[in-house]
Amino acid sequence: MRQRDARTHLELLDRDECLIxxxxxxxxxxxxVHGGAPMIYPVNFSVAGDQITFRSDPGTKIEAALxxxxxxxxDHLDEASRCGWSVVVTGRLETAxxxxxxDSWAGDLQRAFRLVPDRITGRSVGPSx
Amino acid sequence: MRQRDARTHLELLDRDECLIxxxxxxxxxxxxVHGGAPMIYPVNFSVAGDQITFRSDPGTKIEAALxxxxxxxxDHLDEASRCGWSVVVTGRLETAxxxxxxDSWAGDLQRAFRLVPDRITGRSVGPSx
Numbered sequence: 001m002r003q004r005d006a007r008t009h010l011e012l013l014d015r016d017e018c019l020i021x022x023x024x025x026x027x028x029x030x031x032x033v034h035g036g037a038p039m040i041y042p043v044n045f046s047v048a049g050d051q052i053t054f055r056s057d058p059g060t061k062i063e064a065a066l067x068x069x070x071x072x073x074x075d076h077l078d079e080a081s082r083c084g085w086s087v088v089v090t091g092r093l094e095t096a097x098x099x100x101x102x103d104s105w106a107g108d109l110q111r112a113f114r115l116v117p118d119r120i121t122g123r124s125v126g127p128s129x
Numbered sequence: 130m131r132q133r134d135a136r137t138h139l140e141l142l143d144r145d146e147c148l149i150x151x152x153x154x155x156x157x158x159x160x161x162v163h164g165g166a167p168m169i170y171p172v173n174f175s176v177a178g179d180q181i182t183f184r185s186d187p188g189t190k191i192e193a194a195l196x197x198x199x200x201x202x203x204d205h206l207d208e209a210s211r212c213g214w215s216v217v218v219t220g221r222l223e224t225a226x227x228x229x230x231x232d233s234w235a236g237d238l239q240r241a242f243r244l245v246p247d248r249i250t251g252r253s254v255g256p257s258x
Contacts, residue, residue, distance in 0.1 A: 010235060027206045031160040031167035037198035038160035038167040042206060042215045069166035077156045077171065082234050086171045105211050105254050106139055125234050 005123060013122030015050075018087045021074070021122065022047050026103065028074035030054065030115075032065035032093075044104045045072075050117055052089060053099040055109035063111060066093050072115055083126020091117040134252060142251030144179075147216045150203070150251065151176050155232065157203035159183065159244075161194035161222075173233045174201075179246055181218060182228040184238035192240060195222050201244055212255020220246040 003012040013021070022028075030043045039061055043054045052072060056062040070093050077084035096114035132141040142150070151157075159172045168190055172183045181201060185191040199222050206213035225243035 026208050029158055029169060029202055029204075031169050031200065033162050033165065033167050036162065037219065038162050038200045039219070040158060040160050040169065040200045040202040040217055042202070042204055071160065071167045071169045073158055073169040073171070075158075075171055079155050088169055090166065090168070 010123040010125055013085065013087070013124055015120050018089075018120045018122040019047070019050060021076075021085060021087050022052070022089075025074050025076070027105075028052075028072055030062065031071040031073070032061055033068065034061045034064060044102050044106070045074075046100060046102050048100070050120065052115040052117070053096050053102055054113050054115070055102045055104055056111050056113065057109050058111060062093070062113065066095065066113070068092065070115060077125075081126060083124075085122060085124040087120065087122040089115060089117045090119045091115050139252040139254055142214065142216070142253055144249050147218075147249045147251040148176070148179060150205075150214060150216050151181070151218075154203050154205070156234075157181075157201055159191065160200040160202070161190055162197065163190045163193060173231050173235070174203075175229060175231050177229065179249065181244040181246070182225050182231055183242050183244070184231045184233055185240050185242060186238050187240060191222070191242065195224065195242070197221065199244060206254075210255060212253075214251060214253040216249065216251040218244060218246045219248045220244050 072089045075086035096112040099112040204215035225241040228241040
């Protein structure tokens with residue numbers, strides 16, 4: 001039987017389950033802090049091992065978040081059936097000049113970044129996983 | 130012809146379009162800052178006018194973010210067709226004891242919060258909007 005979050009009663013996913021779910025998606029949401037305020041950016045990403053890579057352009061707030069704590073979230077939440085899952089990765093961003101290309105919906109972005117995770121957690125709602 | 134984001138070339142949505150899109154969804158992602166680090170929480174929400182209400186429980190990081198800058202994102206991103214949209218609302222959280230109920234997937238949450246927006250922006254990718 002799976003563990004449940006004591007507060008929300010949602011099922012907790014283990015790290016391996018989280019990595020499998022991350023590998024099956026191509027769009028997530030990156031949150032960075034700028035001037036004390038959080039900002040969320042939808043981003044294309046790819047996963048190699050437990051490291052997540054993105055691309056962005058010079059001068060963006062994502063680039064300004066280098067070496068700072070960030071949070072990355074990927075989910076599949078079906079509003080009709082009210083079930084799905086969410087995986088959250090926290091860690092720090094670093095440049096990744098050797099990263100493989102990321103297939104981006106927003107054109108050719110110049111800079112590659114890697115999220116080095118310190119924590120990967122996931123929760124599921126309903127019977128979908 | 131719609132405006133395009135100079136950096137990403139994504140189409141910009143105006144505030145009214147953003148509010149219509151927000152009204153059509155029930156799950157979004159709230160980012161708060163705690164100890165200098167961002168954290169993303171999937172949340173059920175409802176919209177009245179331009180104000181967005183959520184529910185949470187006492188003692189959570191969401192409650193700790195009261196009167197602090199937060200960011201809320203809602204999207205519909207279709208990985209197969211590579212099109213969709215994302216709306217981002219930034220502002221501050223305040224308690225909302227008079228808020229209407231929010232239909233929550235995570236059970237009966239005690240505290241209601243309102244996001245008082247200072248900025249509502251949206252972008253679309255592809256022909257879906």
